Amino acid sequence: MSIVKHFVAAALVSGLGLGHAAKAAADVVAVVSVKSPITALSKSQVTDIFLGKSNRFPDGTQAVPIDQVESAKVHDEFYVSFADRTAAQIKAYWSRIIFTGRGQPPKVVSNSGELKQLLAHDPRAIGYMERSAVDDSVKVLNSP
Amino acid sequence: MSESKYGRPFSIVYVLMGVGLLAHPARVYSADDSPDTGQSMSSPSMFSFSGFGTLGVVHSSEHQADFVSNGMQPKGAGFTDNWSATPDSKLGMQLSAQFTEQLSAVVQAVSQYQANGTYKPDLEWANIKYQPTPEFDIRAGRIALPTFMYSDSVNVGYALPYVRIPLEIYDQLPVGSSDGVDGSYRFIVGAVSNSTQVYAGRFDSSTPNGGYYNVRDLFGIVDAFEYKALTVHLSYQALRYDLNAAGLFVRHNPQNIESVGASYDPARWLVLGEWIRVQDEAGGLYLSWYIMGGYRFGKFTPYVYHATANRPRAGTDGGPPFLNQDTNSLGLRYDFMRNFDCKLQLDHTELHGGFNSFFINQQPGFREVGTVNVLSLAVDFVF
Numbered sequence: 001m002s003i004v005k006h007f008v009a010a011a012l013v014s015g016l017g018l019g020h021a022a023k024a025a026a027d028v029v030a031v032v033s034v035k036s037p038i039t040a041l042s043k044s045q046v047t048d049i050f051l052g053k054s055n056r057f058p059d060g061t062q063a064v065p066i067d068q069v070e071s072a073k074v075h076d077e078f079y080v081s082f083a084d085r086t087a088a089q090i091k092a093y094w095s096r097i098i099f100t101g102r103g104q105p106p107k108v109v110s111n112s113g114e115l116k117q118l119l120a121h122d123p124r125a126i127g128y129m130e131r132s133a134v135d136d137s138v139k140v141l142n143s144p
Numbered sequence: 145m146s147e148s149k150y151g152r153p154f155s156i157v158y159v160l161m162g163v164g165l166l167a168h169p170a171r172v173y174s175a176d177d178s179p180d181t182g183q184s185m186s187s188p189s190m191f192s193f194s195g196f197g198t199l200g201v202v203h204s205s206e207h208q209a210d211f212v213s214n215g216m217q218p219k220g221a222g223f224t225d226n227w228s229a230t231p232d233s234k235l236g237m238q239l240s241a242q243f244t245e246q247l248s249a250v251v252q253a254v255s256q257y258q259a260n261g262t263y264k265p266d267l268e269w270a271n272i273k274y275q276p277t278p279e280f281d282i283r284a285g286r287i288a289l290p291t292f293m294y295s296d297s298v299n300v301g302y303a304l305p306y307v308r309i310p311l312e313i314y315d316q317l318p319v320g321s322s323d324g325v326d327g328s329y330r331f332i333v334g335a336v337s338n339s340t341q342v343y344a345g346r347f348d349s350s351t352p353n354g355g356y357y358n359v360r361d362l363f364g365i366v367d368a369f370e371y372k373a374l375t376v377h378l379s380y381q382a383l384r385y386d387l388n389a390a391g392l393f394v395r396h397n398p399q400n401i402e403s404v405g406a407s408y409d410p411a412r413w414l415v416l417g418e419w420i421r422v423q424d425e426a427g428g429l430y431l432s433w434y435i436m437g438g439y440r441f442g443k444f445t446p447y448v449y450h451a452t453a454n455r456p457r458a459g460t461d462g463g464p465p466f467l468n469q470d471t472n473s474l475g476l477r478y479d480f481m482r483n484f485d486c487k488l489q490l491d492h493t494e495l496h497g498g499f500n501s502f503f504i505n506q507q508p509g510f511r512e513v514g515t516v517n518v519l520s521l522a523v524d525f526v527f
Contacts (some may be wrong), residue, residue, distance in 0.1 A: 044335070044372075048332075048337070053332075053337050053370065054332055054337065055278040056278070062278070070482065083411075084410070084411035085411055086411075086440075086443075086479070087482070088443070088479035088482075088485070089411070089440075091302075091482070091483065091526065092302055092303050092485075093303075095196065095297075095300055095302050095303040095526045096297045096300065096303035098194055098238070098240075099194070099196055099236065099238060099252070099297055099299075099300045099303065099526075100288055100290075100296040100297050101238075101240075101250040101252070101269060101271065101273075101283075101287075101288060104192065104240065104242075
């Protein structure tokens, strides 16, 4: 059964490189509009908002998550760093939510520049970007 | 009961598929329709289209019967075909529409191997949702039933940790969706998020050779709560059914299902299990449970599970059990590229006698008590 052998061989090869996703603890920060009163959120609070488990900030106001495109490096890094989940796990999670008719994933922007424009117009929005992309137009959320 | 998924053809599925082909696939996950995102975002389309599917082949060591993954499939792997694509292969398409912040609708059609030997699509669900607040919503139409932890995503292989929901559990799922209403209420207290859903409905379906399976007085309540990586799913469902199939005939037969499921899914590993008790006046008392564990090595997730189903008490029909078996499974999920996974799974099943619902076309040489090995290879995708 050569198909099985190939599968097992591939598994062993991958095992050697295991945990590479976890090492990608890149410098990703959660950001909101400068008009937002929110200053700090824990990683799990940010995760709950992005996974649709919560749609409010701790002060009770509505939270609108803005995701980056899946092909962006910062997308994978954000979910590893904040949710401790790989991109594939996030995709499987949303597949289940979508295909049970329970909801839809966050809106998506194609880069951090587009995210900044959205944040400038919506104090309810929350996003994430590389720390290097941060400027005066956004507010970085501290993670207590 | 083994009669789990009946064909419900509906002409609107062809309309849906037509619309689907016209929709822009790149927009799928960009979701311009989250109910809470308000009007301040520009929304180029109120529709979003998405889909899922599985291409799978199955080999069974038992050549005197056909292994099937649901009781309605007329053939499978073993007797008819050495390797069969019919048990697991399927394609689903879904169109969602967000009309206003409060009002949305969803239609889903699934094409899979059916009783009549075709892949004619079924309308799995079609409902309208009214969500006056983020915490509360009501739906009306054809709705996926949340009877078991994974019963509402039974067709979406990509969302499942294994090739298919263990058949010991799936066999106890009388219906996948119902025509009716439901309401959900969600709240968060500290780190716990809780969701309570109540539903009521009915369901009509036809069985091969002019039979029927009609469900009435369907009612259920489900509570699911999450605390960090832990999810707990509690459910109670009651219904009555009329059945006329395979020589069985019952009317207004009451059935109650209680289930408890839990999963613990931190990033590196997962463990999940479910326990189900079905009391069916005609069919008797069925108990099923399974427990599964897996560990993630990068893109690879090897897993094992043990599942069992038995009937401690016979019902008024006096017949043998539909299912009386144990399965030990060993599998591997490989997330080989974005939006795709590949799974290899070996099931070692011990049959303890009875109808053995998932081994059909039983030949004279088939032994109703014995062991069978089933090997499955599947590629799941979402788009």
